Amino acid sequence: EAQVTQNPRYLITVTGKKLTVTCSQNMNHEYMSWYRQDPGLGLRQIYYSMNVEVTDKGDVPEGYKVSRKEKRNFPLILESPSPNQTSLYFCASSPRLDSYEQYFGPGTRLTVT
Amino acid sequence: SQQGEEDPQALSIQEGENATMNCSYKTSINNLQWYRQNSGRGLVHLILIRSNEREKHSGRLRVTLDTSKKSSSLLITASRAADTASYFCATDNYGGSQGNLIFGKGTKLSVKP
Numbered sequence: 001e002a003q004v005t006q007n008p009r010y011l012i013t014v015t016g017k018k019l020t021v022t023c024s025q026n027m028n029h030e031y032m033s034w035y036r037q038d039p040g041l042g043l044r045q046i047y048y049s050m051n052v053e054v055t056d057k058g059d060v061p062e063g064y065k066v067s068r069k070e071k072r073n074f075p076l077i078l079e080s081p082s083p084n085q086t087s088l089y090f091c092a093s094s095p096r097l098d099s100y101e102q103y104f105g106p107g108t109r110l111t112v113t
Numbered sequence: 114s115q116q117g118e119e120d121p122q123a124l125s126i127q128e129g130e131n132a133t134m135n136c137s138y139k140t141s142i143n144n145l146q147w148y149r150q151n152s153g154r155g156l157v158h159l160i161l162i163r164s165n166e167r168e169k170h171s172g173r174l175r176v177t178l179d180t181s182k183k184s185s186s187l188l189i190t191a192s193r194a195a196d197t198a199s200y201f202c203a204t205d206n207y208g209g210s211q212g213n214l215i216f217g218k219g220t221k222l223s224v225k226p
Contacts, residue, residue, distance in 0.1 A: 059213070101158045107153065
């Protein structure tokens, strides 16, 4: 089944404890992206990747890191999480840059205390 | 930066009625997309309309695009309770970083049986 998977789906952590949210797609998509969703703010793009080893900042990259060492995986890293990073996170992928239609993962609900 | 802004923020209708949602954006675009999100879940792509298109249909969905007014509308005809969801428009960042997609804050649609 073609899909985007994220792990974990739910995570409660403490300030400053490094964490990684994994994202994987099995559709051989070139483009992958991370978003956070907050009440009243909609979805905001954190980072995106056009292909392996090619990443770029979105609108709210501060406090996050990403890597794209393999085409299928695009992990989101929070080196030192803070409470303002409590949010619902979505990973998405797209077949090609010019197609733009994105396939979303199920989301990861992160709480930082 | 928020580009797409949906209107209204919330819409409540009876089953069988039509639902119209609007999206306004600020800069030139290559294309505009509409997505649906059921509560707390990943977004699902509905339809993409390119900047040189004025109208597009997909099943009960009709999307229009007016680039002179920088606006788009999504019409759902003969609505069903299952259409209850939040709807988002998304635009690319024309002239900016490729791959930077900008989502609006969404319209929450409630269809009552």
